[in-house]
Amino acid sequence: MSALRLVIFDVDGTLVDSQADIVAAMTHAFARAGREAPSRDTILSIVGLSLDRAIAFLAPDLPPEIQSRMVEWYKDAYVALRAEIGAAQSSPLYPGAREVLEALHAQPETLLGVATGKSRRGLDKLLEGHGLERMFITQQVSDHHPSKPHPSMIRAALAETGLEPHQAVMIGDTSFDMEMAAAAGVTGIGVGWGYHPREALGAARYVIESFDALPPLLQQIWETAA
CATH class of the missing domain: 1.10.150.240 (Putative phosphatase; domain 2)
Known part of the structure; x- marks a missing residue:
């Protein structure tokens, strides 16, 4: 594996x-x-x-x-x-996001991706504005997929990276993200700081309340999957 x-x-x-x-x-x-x-x-x-x-x-x-x-x-x-x-300034990163992204990106075995309802144009501008252009190896946008919660975005990300569902997680703040993860067979991690209330994240396997909780949770997930 x-x-x-x-x-x-x-x-x-x-x-x-x-x-x-x-x-x-x-x-x-x-x-x-x-x-x-x-x-x-x-x-x-x-x-x-x-x-x-x-x-x-x-x-x-x-x-x-x-x-x-x-x-x-x-x-x-x-x-x-x-x-x-x-x-x-108009779309600031949440506290701890950059630090966690950089730490994960520094791990040779960890690949990062995004799956967003944004258009290609919108995502490019956002990543450029935050200096994150090279951070994500797979970038799935609304131009090329059915809307969430259809699993198309995650399936494409898995195909592009050559990985299986058990080797991936999806992190998001909405019921659409968690339902997409479940439909694709990957572990869904909900976040408590976004736009849907925690009770809407019923399809999530886990829910975290801060970015610093993510690295130890990921380590736990990978160890369990090994």
Whole structure:
């Protein structure tokens, strides 16, 4: 059995706190459609879904052509907000995230990946803003996959790295992340600092409350799987 292992991270609500930009961009998209935006909590509840599915959920009564325009209005607003103050400031890393990423990246046997509802453009800008471009060997984005919780992203990450489900974990803050992990047969690790409440993470195998809890938990998981 290969000694390699794969640690896949969600992005929004897991690695970075992007809620201000998400809410502002969604509010802009609804305003362009002549609608009042949903509440902050309702908007954050769809984080993790691909944008087309998120808007269809938030505005199910609007015709598909308007929903499609809202996707573009959201993207344009998000990029404009990001350009205004920079990714590092508009979507800051959560406490301890960089240190844990660097420590895991330094382990020759550990491969890092991301599986996100962001577009390729959005992820590239975020990684560039934080100087994380070379950190993740596999990067799965919404452009090329069905929305979470479909397991396509994790299956692609496993295929790209040549690993089996028992050699991987998925770390995320939403029910969509944990359901995706379960569907793909990998260990799901929920985080308690993101956009879904802890009680929504029922499909998670574990839940952690801080980044410094992740390395020892991973070591425990790998030892059990060996």
